[in-house]
Amino acid sequence: MIKAITGTRDILPSDIPKWNYLEKIVSEVFRNFNYKEIRTPVFEETSLFARGIGEATDIVSKEMYTFIDRGGTSVTLKPEMTAGVVRALIEHSLDKKQSVNKLYYVSPMFRQERPQAGRFRQFHQFGAEALGSHDPMLDSEMIIMAYDIINKLGLKNLTVKINSLGIPQSRENYKSVLKKFLEKHFNSLSPESKKRFDTNILRIFDSKEEQDQKIMADAPLLINYLDDESIQHFEKVKSYLSSAGINYDVDPKLVRGLDYYSHTTFEIVSGSVGSQSSLCGGGRYDMLAKELGGGDIPGVGFAAGIERILLACENENSLNLPEEKIDLYIVSLDKNLLVETFKLALELRRRGLTVETDYLSRSVKAKMREANKYNAKFVLMIGGDEFQKGELVLKNMSNGEQHSIGKNELENLVNKIKGL
């Protein structure tokens, strides 16, 4: 039997209602904040991600789905959306048509990691990017939108974590301070962290190794080495969040794995999922557009994992989805009336009702059982004496009452059901 590729899943009809529900909330919230949807290709030239995300990052160095196409071009299935959105913005000069571009997306992403709870190789994110302004109001807006969406899905048990990485210069200054500090403890670091000492020293803060955490507890913090401008920016972000009534934890150790971040970084973490508890992450990336050959266009954005959010919703049982119902099930009482049944179903469907009927020539009892299984609001029976008199039998499935109606009363019936 051929099965879905490791780390990919089918979203079956029974899963769709919760996806639709989430997507509806996502588009509503983004519309309220006046973000416009953008859709970029599923694959891009590999160099876009290598340059945009950073060669040294885990995503680029070991997680990308990269292949050579028949034209000899190295292409990669998108592992995240920001690089593609910024590429599209530059390519179509959106920044010149409008000074601030506020964009959102919902899209599959691809990373070749070992699957586990809340992690897949094809997964889905929604997210937003605001380009063209340094205003800390936008940093806050990102966190608030993400929080509002997650909140509207009924999730509790959330923590908003924020940090500032400052501007590149202050970060470089800090790195040399941190390097000096860690040199003294180098031999006590875990093997992984020894590697990170050279590749990405800030990430040692993320280590879960006890020996590393012990050392880092006393390490100098970036937040104490920020320049005045970065501090100002961070303070404004925090005050906007407070004014929005959002509780947050400043986590000086929140370093994220993408190279392009500067100033604000944030995450929303859930206590209701497994080990992969980060529902959403983002930050400011003022240097990225330039890095990709565009103008000096500052940006800030976030991405949220749909599978992870839905997993949290299931674990908290937070979604109150309405029962799936159909409007009408048509039961034919007479094998000779199949064409009439077909036409009746068609007419009612074209008038806007959700109508089902039997395709297996089953008994009336079996048809009624199926009508019940579909949660039909009404059953319309066609055949017998009533049909001879030009009438149909209408049964209300919630109270069991039934009566005859004339064929010319269908318009009333449609309006009545639509009005329910």
Next chain:
RNA sequence: GUGACCAUAGCUCAGUUUGGUUAGAGCAUCUGGUUGUGGCCCAGAAGGUCAUGGGUUCAAGUCCCAUUGGUCACCCCA
């Protein structure tokens, strides 16, 4: 990429410890419980090469090995 655990019906699982007739249950599916009527209930049916391949044994769903797949965790991230 590393590690641990798991694999019996469409789904959830008994049965494996202590090997022994035709491998069970619940749910789901289908049919029926008198002419043309659902839910609840009742009766019945269908559905399994016990993941695959090898080994031990008189005998393997059960013990051993390998392979494949899955789950969870690490790394890292949504």
